[in-house]
Amino acid sequence: MxxxxxxxxxxxxxxxxxxxxxxxxxxxxxxxxxxxxxxxxxxxxxxxxxxxxxxxxxxxxxxxxxxxxxxxxxxxxxxxxxxxxxxxxSEIEFAAPFTDATIIGITGSNGKTTTTMLTYHLLKSAGLNVGLGGNIGKSFAWQVAENKYDSYVLELSSFQLDGIVNFKPHIAIITNISPDHLDRYDYKYENYIDSKFRITMNQSEEDYLIYDADDEAIAEWFKTHTTKAKLIPFSLTKTFSEGAYIKNNKMEISINQEEFTMDTEHIALEGKHNMKNAMAATSVAKLMQIRKSTIRESLSNFQGVEHRLEKVLKIQNVQYINDSKATNVNATFFALDSMNTPTVWIVGGVDKGNDYNELMSLVREKVKAIICLGVDNKKIIDVFGNVVDMMIEVDNMNDAVRMAQRLSEKGDTVLLSPACASFDLFENYEDRGNQFKQAVKNL
Missing domain, CATH: 3.40.50.720 (NAD(P)-binding Rossmann-like Domain)
Incomplete structure (x- = not known):
């Protein structure tokens, strides 16, 4: 062959x-x-x-x-x-038949890396023999060739799911869906949504699909499609007899007649979107029969993901935050939403057909100055030019950070959350985030 x-x-x-x-x-x-x-x-x-x-x-x-x-x-x-x-x-389709490990597959436009890392942290802390792969870390196929894991937590992009035929995870998660990569889907949002839902297409009655019940695109899909998998929804606003939700500042999860509750203030991750990531990951931990005390401990000591709302340094009482992993508008929406101080926002890069108007109310409320870091910033300037007092264009990270320092004052936050891909000025989003961190350290 x-x-x-x-x-x-x-x-x-x-x-x-x-x-x-x-x-x-x-x-x-x-x-x-x-x-x-x-x-x-x-x-x-x-x-x-x-x-x-x-x-x-x-x-x-x-x-x-x-x-x-x-x-x-x-x-x-x-x-x-x-x-x-x-x-x-895809690699996932090729490698899956060569392992009989339990597979947990995680997809979504945003939150999938955090959810994947948190799920892996929960299972590993419980002593499970578990591998981490997919869109993150060491390749799944490589691990199947060289390791003998009992379970895998895989972060799956829509591109990886496009190349599957028989692949089926025992537990699937869809964190959320918002327009992204539409250039690869003939600019049709429904094609991209269908691509994400391929994660559940081969699942049977013995399998589980954990999903965001607050997400419009997911709700729309369910109106005209079905899956055989057992559904486990999570929500910030609704409650369920089977699923996960937040009520009175408590995370409550009910799965297979078993309850789990935890005060949200003890969860290390901050922000509403991270409560969703925590509910999704904890649902997996419950399905994998992990002890409640282990789950609580793991949720309270999880360190988060590099380049995702990562606190870098506080200089002259200004907090610098690296959110370079925010490569679409929806991710930046979450970042701005979690700011509770006046913010100097560094934005820009390769636009994937972004609609910045979705950010308008947050920018009006929270952003005092915008620094455009990209080769072509016209769209950002057109949308926000009249909304903020200060709008500056730069073409390298050192200038962006120095300018941010000049525009910020005590009690402010400087946020790198580009809402765009990085390939105009950087190798990738990691390179962009690392350059930001280095520039902040050089101040």
């Missing part, structure tokens, strides 16, 4: 290792450059590879193809493969 892998990054190389171990004839092809550390792994494992090209003769003879999530279905090589009837899968 010939396995061709398109993309020599984390998921590609992980799949190559697993494929070779399972007896496939493996070939890795990357249209860009393969990073040195991944090349070394391929060479040590005697796996054939090429970079900066796709040699069709070596690709179109595949029995099965795994493509990395970054490659769109519209790319010429994918079209040719599909025209020949060659199956094109």
């Amino acid at each position: 010939r396995l061709v892998i398109l993309g020599g990054g984390e998921s590609g190389v992980g799949t190559a290792i697993l494929g070779k171990k399972k007896g496939y004839d493996v070939f890795v092809s990357d249209f860009g450059k393969i990073k040195g550390n991944y090349k070394e792994v391929l060479i040590i494992n005697e796996i054939a590879w090429e970079e900066e090209k796709h040699t069709e003769d070596l690709i179109l003879n595949a029995d099965v193809v795994m493509k990395s999530p970054g490659i769109p279905d519209k790319s010429p090589i994918i079209k040719k493969l599909l025209a020949k009837g060659i199956p094109v899968l």
Whole structure:
């Protein structure tokens, strides 16, 4: 069986290792450059590879193809493969049949990384033999090849779910859905929503779907679709006999006739959106029969995720917060919503078709100055130009942070929450967040 892998990054190389171990004839092809550390792994494992090209003769003879999530279905090589009837899968689909571990799959436009990390923290603290993968950390396929975990917590992007056929998590979570990546879905929101719901398409009556019952897009989907999975909703405003909710500053969870309650003030994560992430993760912990005392302890000591509302430093009584992971408007909405001091907001980058008007009431209420950090800031300036007293454009992080320091005074917050992708000025959102942290430390 010939396995061709398109993309020599984390998921590609992980799949190559697993494929070779399972007896496939493996070939890795990357249209860009393969990073040195991944090349070394391929060479040590005697796996054939090429970079900066796709040699069709070596690709179109595949029995099965795994493509990395970054490659769109519209790319010429994918079209040719599909025209020949060659199956094109995601890493998740390829690797899942080779493990009988319990799989917890987590998707959503925002909150999925925090929910994934918190779920992993809850299970690991309880002593479970659990792996963490998907869109985060070490590739799932690589772990299936080399480790023997009893369960996996996987963060799944819509791109990874687009490439599944039979994959089914025992427990699925949809944290929320808001417009994102619409350029990959013909600018049709419903296509993106359907893509997220693929997480539950193969689930049976024995499986569970945990979801945000306050989310409009999710509610709309349920009006015309069904899933066989047992439903566990969570909400900030509604209450359920089966599900999770907040009432009188208490998180209450009722699953399979078992109750769990905890004062929200003891939960380490702050902000309404994080209460939702905590309800989703705790629902998993309850389904996995973890003791209440362990759940309480884990929720109270969880450190949060880097680049997500991460407190960097307080300088001259001004708090600097790194929310570089906010790559869409909805994520920035949560960030601004959780500010309770006058805010200097650093925003901008590669726009994915953003509608900034959704942020208008929060900006009026909380933002005193805006610093645009992007190559093209016209849209941001058009929307907020008359709303804030101060609007400044910069083209590098050091200038952004120095300007923020100048515009802020005691008791203010400086918030990096870009609402955009980072590829105009930075390598990725991590690079953007790290540059911010370094610039703050240099003040």
